[in-house]
Amino acid sequence: xxxxxxxxxxxxxxxxxxxxxxxxxxxxxxxxxxxxxxxxxxxxxxxxxxxxxxxxxxxxxxxxxxxxxxxxxxxxxxxxxxxxxxxxxxxxxxxxxxxxxxxxxxxxxxxxxxxxxxxxxxxxxxxxxxxxxxxxxxxxxxxxxxxxxxxxxxxxxxxxxxxxxxxxxxxxxxxxxxxxxxxxxxxxxxxxxxxxxxxxxxxxxxxxxxxxxxxxxxxxxxxxxxxxxxxxxxxxxxxxxxxxxxxxxxxxxxxxxxxxxxxxxxxxxxxxxxxxxxxxxxxxxxxxxxxxxxxxxxxxxxxxx
Amino acid sequence: xxxxxxxxxxxxxxxxxxxxxxxxxxxxxxxxxxxxxxxxxxxxxxxxxxxxxxxxxxxxxxxxxxxxxxxxxxxxxxxxxxxxxxxxxxxxxxxxxxxxxxxxxxxxxxxxxxxxxxxxxxxxxxxxxxxxxxxxxxxxxxxxxxxxxxxxxxxxxxxxxxxxxxxxxxxxxxxxxxxxxxxxxxxxxxxxxxxxxxxxxxxxxxxxxxxxxxxxxxxxxxxxxxxxxxxxxxxxxxxxxxxxxxxxxxxxxxxxxxxxxxxxxxxxxxxxxxxxxxxxxxxxxxxxxxxxxxxxxxxxxxxxxxxxxxxxxxxxxxxxxxxxxxxxxxxxxxxxxxxxxxxxxxxxxxxxxxxxxxxxxxxxxxxxxxxxxxxxxxxxxxxxxxxxxxxxxxxxxxxxxxxxxxxxxxxxxxxxxxxxxxxxxxx
Numbered sequence: 001x002x003x004x005x006x007x008x009x010x011x012x013x014x015x016x017x018x019x020x021x022x023x024x025x026x027x028x029x030x031x032x033x034x035x036x037x038x039x040x041x042x043x044x045x046x047x048x049x050x051x052x053x054x055x056x057x058x059x060x061x062x063x064x065x066x067x068x069x070x071x072x073x074x075x076x077x078x079x080x081x082x083x084x085x086x087x088x089x090x091x092x093x094x095x096x097x098x099x100x101x102x103x104x105x106x107x108x109x110x111x112x113x114x115x116x117x118x119x120x121x122x123x124x125x126x127x128x129x130x131x132x133x134x135x136x137x138x139x140x141x142x143x144x145x146x147x148x149x150x151x152x153x154x155x156x157x158x159x160x161x162x163x164x165x166x167x168x169x170x171x172x173x174x175x176x177x178x179x180x181x182x183x184x185x186x187x188x189x190x191x192x193x194x195x196x197x198x199x200x201x202x203x204x205x206x207x208x209x210x211x212x213x214x215x216x217x218x219x220x221x222x223x224x225x226x227x228x229x230x231x232x233x234x235x236x237x238x239x240x241x242x243x244x245x246x247x248x249x250x251x252x253x254x255x256x257x258x259x260x261x262x263x264x265x266x267x268x269x270x271x272x273x274x275x276x277x278x279x280x281x282x283x284x285x286x287x288x289x290x291x292x293x294x295x296x297x298x299x300x301x302x303x304x305x
Numbered sequence: 306x307x308x309x310x311x312x313x314x315x316x317x318x319x320x321x322x323x324x325x326x327x328x329x330x331x332x333x334x335x336x337x338x339x340x341x342x343x344x345x346x347x348x349x350x351x352x353x354x355x356x357x358x359x360x361x362x363x364x365x366x367x368x369x370x371x372x373x374x375x376x377x378x379x380x381x382x383x384x385x386x387x388x389x390x391x392x393x394x395x396x397x398x399x400x401x402x403x404x405x406x407x408x409x410x411x412x413x414x415x416x417x418x419x420x421x422x423x424x425x426x427x428x429x430x431x432x433x434x435x436x437x438x439x440x441x442x443x444x445x446x447x448x449x450x451x452x453x454x455x456x457x458x459x460x461x462x463x464x465x466x467x468x469x470x471x472x473x474x475x476x477x478x479x480x481x482x483x484x485x486x487x488x489x490x491x492x493x494x495x496x497x498x499x500x501x502x503x504x505x506x507x508x509x510x511x512x513x514x515x516x517x518x519x520x521x522x523x524x525x526x527x528x529x530x531x532x533x534x535x536x537x538x539x540x541x542x543x544x545x546x547x548x549x550x551x552x553x554x555x556x557x558x559x560x561x562x563x564x565x566x567x568x569x570x571x572x573x574x575x576x577x578x579x580x581x582x583x584x585x586x587x588x589x590x591x592x593x594x595x596x597x598x599x600x601x602x603x604x605x606x607x608x609x610x611x612x613x614x615x616x617x618x619x620x621x622x623x624x625x626x627x628x629x630x631x632x633x634x635x636x637x638x639x640x641x642x643x644x645x646x647x648x649x650x651x652x653x654x655x656x657x658x659x660x661x662x663x664x665x666x667x668x669x670x671x672x673x674x675x676x677x678x679x680x681x682x683x684x685x686x687x688x689x690x691x692x693x694x695x696x697x698x699x700x701x702x703x704x705x706x707x708x709x710x711x712x713x714x715x716x717x718x719x720x721x722x723x724x725x726x727x728x729x730x731x732x
Contacts, residue, residue, distance in 0.1 A: 053387055
């Protein structure tokens, strides 16, 4: 009769230091097939004239040259993307932080309130929410009906090129729940003795917030900033479903241009070039942010140094 | 004794032969085929019913329907064709199909595969790629007779004194539009893509006598001068409020045009739509009294522009592992009386005389659709060219319609931009 030790020894014939690979194998396979392979092939296709159903033909930098010099849609799409990012990222973070501060209070039913505020984020990027938004902000939608009932002049939320971008940004900002949860966790981790010391020293609420709370939660601010920046630069769903990039391309972000070039005009090589430009912008923005972080992010362990 | 034995053996053999079809039927391997289409609720329900009928008749074949609206349908189909994961049977837009055919060898030669074309007027359907014929090979089967339809709210037209039953020009529409505004209506219900497909496409053919590009050589035929005239007409439509403001219409872009609350409330005199879409427009405001009007033609037109075409074609994938089952389904879909009666006019007026007779006898021939086909038949405009029909070419025209309507460019600027982009496409 085998002992438990013998059986265990037989089962674990893979060296212990290699067992980790076995555990991450499902992810590894997924990463290689679904991420790394498309990543590399898209780089190759970005240098090709590649239309759907035909063979890819290498053309060097032609796609990039055309995008930067001759494509009438590229620069407006780039500015629309940057505008979307500039509006949604600070908007979302500020709102998330304000709500997290409110949620950090010890009041009755706070858990229920937190859940309710988190719900919009569960629908993040969903087509259904975008369709709902489209109906609500329609000229004859519920928002204008509400404004009208208050005697406030109505707006063409989706029909005016000056306002349409703000409308889709509002939806993005409304989905602040995940950032809020992270802020809330960070706020709860701020040592109470710091506030007590500040109180004894006679510091006011605002001074305490800017000199204790903000530095203490700065690592989470950096994390949220990075995640939201990456998400905003890749935006697609709201621009596609709510406005289809209009009116007059005012919400035609790079993510949508990439989709239209690839799947409506069947120019996959050209769309791949756009995707690599988006990737480069994200990479550049991330590196810049990481580099700046040493100046404003406070780590308890001095950043591991 | 021997004789009895021989008779017994013969009887047994006859019984065995008689049993063969049954046993063969039982031996069929289960087969599943996929069929994708776009459309409205009525079309979905009728198509699903035909699938059920077919499955009852051929229980070993399962047909999986993949259906939805037309939004993004061809984007998805293009991706499926690239990755060779397309459905066995596909509904395809006749103007999009040439790009799929040009780019690859994706579709089955239906005649060679055994589709029964005996109910079709082969001379008519083999004349053009629009009806699925490429280099003499029938790669698709038309689902109906289609084209433009001027759907008119007869009561409102009478109220403003507009007679759509006689020939009229685009300029007449502007005059009628002013009368409509005085009564609080808009004359024409159209979004940017309808303005492109109906107005730009046909008016340009009418004033130039040519398509945008040469269908054979791909050479650019459209001129800046003619396109300036076309964009000037569009500007006049907006300036005179013949159509609703652009800020309103961009909210009902593409195929969501019927959801405009003002159309539902009956505040438009007419809409230039497709025969296959007329029933969707009617369903959005069913209480109005509709007639089908003539189609507008420019004064001194070199070509009347409007054409009789087909709304969709059904094609079978060359990658299908069950081409025989797909062909059996198509034969049932087009040539079975019960199927034809069930489908009635859900994909426009049926493409064969056989089906039209059945649908008429059933009393299911929508009089509006029948009238639209009768009115369209005498028009003999130029068929659209393959380059001018691509999504990219349409987007270029539509971008400039939007910019013009928002006052960002003049008609001459819009025409110059389109020509510059088209010259690049032609290269």
